[in-house]
Amino acid sequence: MNGSGQVSSTSFLPDAGHTLGIVFFPAFDWAISPDHPEREERLLYTMDQILEEGLNLIPGISMSNPVMATDSDIERAHFCVPDASTLMDLPHRISAGGAMEVARRVLAGEVERGFAMVRPPGHHAMKVVHGSRGFCLVNNEAVMIEYMRSLKPGLRVAIVDTDCHHGDGTQDIYCCDPDTLFISIHQDGSTIFPGTGSATEMGFGAGLGFTVNVPLLPGSGDDSLLYAIENLVMPILEDFKPDIIINSAGQDNHYSDPITSMNVTAGGYARMADLLGAHIAVLEGGYSVQGALPYVNMGIILAMAGLDFSAVIEPDLHLRSLKDSTANMEHTRRICESQLGIWKRGDLIRERASRDSTPLNRRIFYDTDGFLVRESLEWYGCGSCPGFSVIRSYRAGQVSSHTSGQSIRKKPVRSGSVLAISPHSRCCGNCHDRAEALYLGGDGASWHHVMIGPLNGYGLRSRYQA
16 A cells, blocks of 8 residues: 555565566667677667566565676786776676676675676676677676675685577686586587587686586577476586576577577576576576567566566467477487586596696687687696686787797787786695796796786786786
């Protein structure tokens, strides 16, 4: 009842089963280009749908404004070239800050769950950031996770990435971290950007076995997604026992998405969110602006709030036949069984990573900004702690006196090459001293920047060398 004795409109709304905090940042003034999939109106219809259905009025669902991520917030998760102040723009800072605000509310007990409905997305942003790739400049989830760990050190985190594209940036940031479980369910990388995420990518160094990739065949839909959640993801989460579960809630697996080839429905997404029970969801991709995003986001909100989502149905769903093919389901079952078996043998796998690793060489294409980066990742450990990782990174066209972990003929170095050293927060004194010595003394090569920092609790330090 309201003050006049009339029945308030909210009296007819059910209370949320779980209190849910939403941060909405549509970045209406930011786009890669006017006709690009990642453009201003991407979340416009979603907000209209939320307001039209009155989801913002449901008791237990509350909305708040984003904050702006500072250089220090970003540098807890990234090595930025040349630095965060130069590289990061306002929309990306606010998008990352929106995820931070959701996390703050969850950790403070203001809400049980949170959904950061923000753009630009972030899960393709790597540990070393030279520019934008996959529409991503800053990794929103990683900035959020390291913000949470600054408030609650030692937090065990599980990330379940359900974007259609493999979350290669998030995997890269946490591939050496045994305190962060990364699971990605995505369209097979041989058929789509970024071309990674095979089942053989299992992490690196101390994090070996804590990366689980589930590449699905094009045309896979609700049946495959939900099978993977129920038969692989949930058993692994039960074993890992995270303090926080995060869903990288990309929505481009939807059957109407213009840049992917999957067949997931809004109902499938909602059921996935219900099964997963994530504490926090962060919006990633999804480019069917009218046909998918309003319905998928509504389904996720209802599921996270513990409300009935069965009526969330796309208007054109009855025109489609989206059942997974026999071949697709067989592939999904086979890969889930294999990955679960590997997870169960994780201790044996990690015995292989008790000491220093051999270099992992890779080429990273920055498709949005149009250049190539070559990197070498190494991990150094002592057998009793998670040790530290070292990334040697430089843009194509630049020359360095170091490659693949081996010294070569000295050549002039150009702006942008980085020697990045990242001690784990639990690394022992000996490993920290080794990392510090490498930072102070270098590796005998010439680098534009030598950095030591993120994820180590010591802050980011950078020095100009060349």
